[in-house]
Amino acid sequence: MNLDLTEHVISSQTIATGGMLTVKCDQVRLPNGNVGQREYVMHPGAVLIIPLLPNGNVVLEKQFRYPLHQVFIELPAGKIDAGEDILLTGQRELLEETGYSATEWLAIGHQHPCIGYSDEVIHMYLARGLTLGLHQRDEDEALEVFDVSFADCLGMIQNGQITDGKTIIGLLMAEKYLQTHV
16 A cells, blocks of 8 residues: 655745745645645755766865865765756866866766755766866865775775765765676
């Protein structure tokens, strides 16, 4: 037996709107007939890139993340602009942040990083055939770009150097893909 677990919107209110995010508060009818409240963040979506150099190393970034007041090690990623093709977002973000362009782009899945409070989806691409050019970072972006072996990336997850969820999932998905598609 499959239960209908759908919650139906009774009313919706926008609490805040920013440059990228919108915060909503909805009254919903629950499957049992009761009324509940759901607060959530609307996000335009993003693309995560796992850039692999010819020697097998992965291109990573160090970036300060304001909400946690900490520098994190991450894979390149960025938000999808309104009406922008997902692959073009990945290509644009890789070049902007790292200076690399790639000749081979493989979609390896997507993830929903915050299902309890956001509608964000992150599309993941493995990028190969990398060529280094000049980065085109936004004026408010400060990054340190570096590369390490894939094995070291996995070790950095295990020892807590990489704690960013999208990066962890992207690396593990890429590892699985590479094991089955040599």
